[in-house]
Amino acid sequence: MYDFDEIIDRHGTGTEKYADLQMMFGTQDVLPLWVADMDFKTPDFVYEAIRKRMEHPILSYTSIPDDYFPTISSWMEWLHGWKVDPGDIRYMPGLVKAQAFVLNYFLQKGDRIIIQPPVYHRFAQIPRTNGFETVSNPLLRIEDEDGFLDHYEMNFDELENLIDDSTKLLILCNPHNPSGRAWDRATLERLAEIVTRHNLLVLSDEINAETVFYGKRHIPFASVSPEAAACTITMMAPSKTFNIAGIVSSYIVIQNPALRDKFFQWLDENSFDLPSIFAIEATMACYKKGAAWRDEVLRYIEGNIDYVDGRIRAELPRIRGVRPQASPTIWLDCTKLGYTQPELMHNLLYEAKVAFNDGTQFGPEGAGYLRMNIAGPRSVLGEAIDLLKASGKF
Template sequence: MKYNFDEFVDRSHTDTVKSGRLKQLFGREDLIPLWVADMDFLCPPAVTEALKERVEHGLFGYTMPSQAYYDSILGWLKRRHQWKVKQEYLTYVPGVVKAFAFAMDVFTQKGDGVIIQPPVYHPFRLVTQALGRKVIHNPLLLQDGRYRIDFDGLERLLKTTDCKMLLFCNPHNPGGRVWSPDELKKLAALCHAYRVLVVSDEIHGDMAFPGYRHTPFATVSPEAEQNSITLMAPSKTFNIAGIVSSFAVVPNPKIRQLYFDYLEARELNDGTVFAYTATRAAYEQGDEWLKEMMQYVEQNVSLVDGFFKEHIPQIKVMIPQASFLVWLDCRELGLTQKELVDLFVNKARLALNDGTMFGREGEGFMRMNVGTPRSVIETALNNLKKACKA
């Protein structure tokens, strides 16, 4: 490989959430952090060089998105996802979570229902609750070791509850499910028929493994295109979450005007000079880095799966179809969730995400981040093996 993903990078003293919040969230600091969804790899050199060049200029006044910034996004979406997007559909947003919170402000009122499909990225639930909306659960179905959408349950909810919005995770987190075009079309048809706006979080969409292809929700049908807000970013893909480089794609002119006007009035659509710089560099020059990174992560996933099959067969790996997050089914260990967390944290000295943070459907599960050097993964697995034997 051209890039060295085996290199261990010391992130201490950089105010990183991954290690800086261990004591607060896990009760101790002597843990291998395999939880929060960023990677331990250096970002693409092209991004670092572009940022260095901009810093060396030495003047950081008010900035604006250049045509090259927009072209980099449009080119990436066309090249990576076969999605031809018009520039007027795009806007910068200061983070995907913030962006769907803004959408709730614009398109729903307090007390309105917002559908989520657990187990799912926990801010879907937390933000909805914090904004005074009603969280309506349509749990995913776990069939043959893979999550599927409960379309019958969804239609019952659409018929019987006052829903205004569906927060959709595409690809799904946790579980790494890449939804098929047919599934997306069916979801789009239902939500369009019942006038429920789909806000699609596609932040993991660039990281589909070989054999799978991410399909942007808005591309599958006219109903999907005209009844959706798509949220994307180079942040997970190129490990630049701290730069805050997200964007929204809104094809429907009425939805777009309402949403963009809200952002414009609050100056929420103004990115920083570093967001624009990093986005352009990543999308223009990051293809080779991404290809090698995904090969490396896929090997990490295989390592984890093979290790558990050989040494701890009670833990089943849901092989992700996208991203660097691995969903571990630990139910055959026969532990309560409290005991399971204690096994990982206090006995194995590992910080993983407790499955129940993604909803009660995550009971018996843990989420593991394998976007880290292989030596770290090997140490973590051996720690867990010793803890299970003990």
């Protein structure tokens, strides 16, 4: 049993959630529930593995151990039912960098990229930074019986309309950040059919694949059909589930040799695929010893979803949170409050004194929304709701 109720002081550790408050929000006098990491302890087995390696007096050049890729592939087969040859996996120093590598390697200037906002802001920013054009195919807002956002669906008709000869790649967020939707098989199959017919590559960001709630199983996009496997580059990591983002350990999966071989050679020749000693140790510890811890943390977060959703429905009826199927954040629909986005953020930061992500960080389609991180002690989430309530603005 782990104590997820424990409040851990992260000040003085460079924690982004605190250190970047001023830069992101212009104030530090707020309860920070924004960056998508956990306020729970990184599990013991990760520390034990790193400590054990630290006992050796030399921390120099280290080859990837023979069981590193097989360990990742066994974990994926066990957890997602997805069979991947260990040779189809390469280490990546984070998903954001992996995205930049893929775009720069596979695309030419002038090629267009489709994204489906509201979505993780890097899907727009990395292409922009690297001189590629993105085209938005906004998700469809499906309402519940009270007129709040219930869930998003992909707009396939518009997707077909948007694709032209210069469209080369679609970036998929599976599961979807910020709404927490775990895309179902029918959606992924239909997407696979469309991208295959138009000869598009799919870069599938599956960083939240392991943080799936209520016994649901994550469906890797590449697993839905041989055609999907042939056009997909998948990015995954243990970083979100086991709270080890600071270690920088991710990986990429490519099953089609025509996409894989030269790209892997390019990664190798540039040393982009070389993990640090600690990345190796941490990933292996998570995937060999982490199943029970993962189970416990997911149950605790499910309790947080019930708690936050229950309190919002009972005490803040003018807003509503989308219950996530995956990823420990709640996408708050504040559209009924009638505020402009600057007013919404002002009321959040200066009246309630809480920091959630600004919905428009995920694209203009996020106007009227906030993203609340719920991967922390329940008492802190309760404090955030108390503050929203006391402000009288929500």
